[in-house]
Amino acid sequence: DAMVIQNPRYQVTQFGKPVTLSCSQTLNHNVMYWYQQKSSQAPKLLFHYYDKDFNNEADTPDNFQSRRPNTSFCFLDIRSPGLGDAAMYLCATSRVGSAGGSHNEQFFGPGTRLTVL
C-alpha cells in the first residue's frame, strides 16, 4: 500500500545531542510537511517542502532544519535538542496542483516520539 513511513517510531536523545528523524513516502506527492505535536495540542507546522522549495514557518526555531534529497524522502534535523523539544513529530504529504483527486488532503505518517533526557 502507498503510504507515509516514519523512522524511528521512538527516539531518545540527550540534551544537546543532534538527532535526525526521517520520513519517506510512496505516494509520489509533491508536498511534504513536518509537524510538532505536544500533548493535548494541535499539530504545529514547522516547515514544508513544495517540490524542492523549502518553506519555513516564521516561529520555527533555528534549531530545527530539514532536508529533502528527493521526492520520496524528507528529514528533520534537530541540532541541539532541548527538553522543550520533546514531542511527537508528524510527517505528512499532499498532492497539490493536480486536477481532481485528493486535493488539499494530507496523508500522515505514524509519527516519531522524541524523548530528550
Add this chain to the structure above:
Amino acid sequence: AQRVTQPEKLLSVFKGAPVELKCNYSYSGSPELFWYVQYSRQRLQLLLRHISRESIKGFTADLNKGETSFHLKKPFAQEEDSAMYYCALSPEGGSYIPTFGRGTSLIVHP
C-alpha cells in the same frame, strides 16, 4: 489569519447516544474544511471534507458559513468511534497549508 476553534477538549457519551463535535472557524474568505481522526495507536487520517458532502462511518458535517461552523455529527455513537478528532481549515485558492484545531477526544462508553 485563519483560526480553528474546537471548544471541547473532551466529549464523553454512551453508546447509542447522538454526538456532536463542535468546530468554529474564523476566515474572511471561503475555506475548505476537514475533519481528521486519530484512533488509538494509529496515524492521523482524513475522516471527511466538506466539499465531498458525504457520510463516513455514519458521521456527517455541514459547513455553515453564517455561523462559521463545521460541526461533526453522528446520530448513534459506537464504541469504535472513540478517538481524537481534529477540525482543519485550508484557505480558498488551493492553499495547501491547513490550520488545525486543538482536537476533541471522544470517548464512547459501552
